[in-house]
Amino acid sequence: MALKFQWVRPKNYAESPQSLGEHLRKRRILAGRTQEHVATELGVNTWTYLLWETDKTTPTVRYYPTIFRFLGYDPFPPAISLPAQIAAKRRELGLSIKEAAKRICVDEGTFGRWESGEWKPRKSKRAVLEFLALSDQAPR
Numbered sequence: 580m581a582l583k584f585q586w587v588r589p590k591n592y593a594e595s596p597q598s599l600g601e602h603l604r605k606r607r608i609l610a611g612r613t614q615e616h617v618a619t620e621l622g623v624n625t626w627t628y629l630l631w632e633t634d635k636t637t638p639t640v641r642y643y644p645t646i647f648r649f650l651g652y653d654p655f656p657p658a659i660s661l662p663a664q665i666a667a668k669r670r671e672l673g674l675s676i677k678e679a680a681k682r683i684c685v686d687e688g689t690f691g692r693w694e695s696g697e698w699k700p701r702k703s704k705r706a707v708l709e710f711l712a713l714s715d716q717a718p719r
Contacts, residue, residue, distance in 0.1 A: 593605060599646075600632045603617070603631060603650070607632070620649060641673045641675075645673075653670070665690075665710065668713065669694065671715060672715055683707075
């Protein structure tokens, strides 16, 4: 009987990613892609992607839809409260607060206060529900 040795290469990514950068790194490595390749796919330069992957900076909201498509999921915690649902939808759509407010014809200060939980939409509940129902296919 021959003795066979096997060296298990350590994984160079977090098995259970906690940060956006860890999610990006794990997906990139498992897909067998370089940072340069992924950066091009996401529409940024390699250094920008490197800063995201190492959690030195976070992407601006306009990049989130592309990042979510690359990952195949939204890595943020599930949105349970209404403010968290509003923030998650805005990330999904890649909209700034100003752009999101314009989409549903409300003041950006009002929208920001809904998202932060400072205000609850009362008379504008319908507008918030319409916003939450938007798809990323809607015109900008």
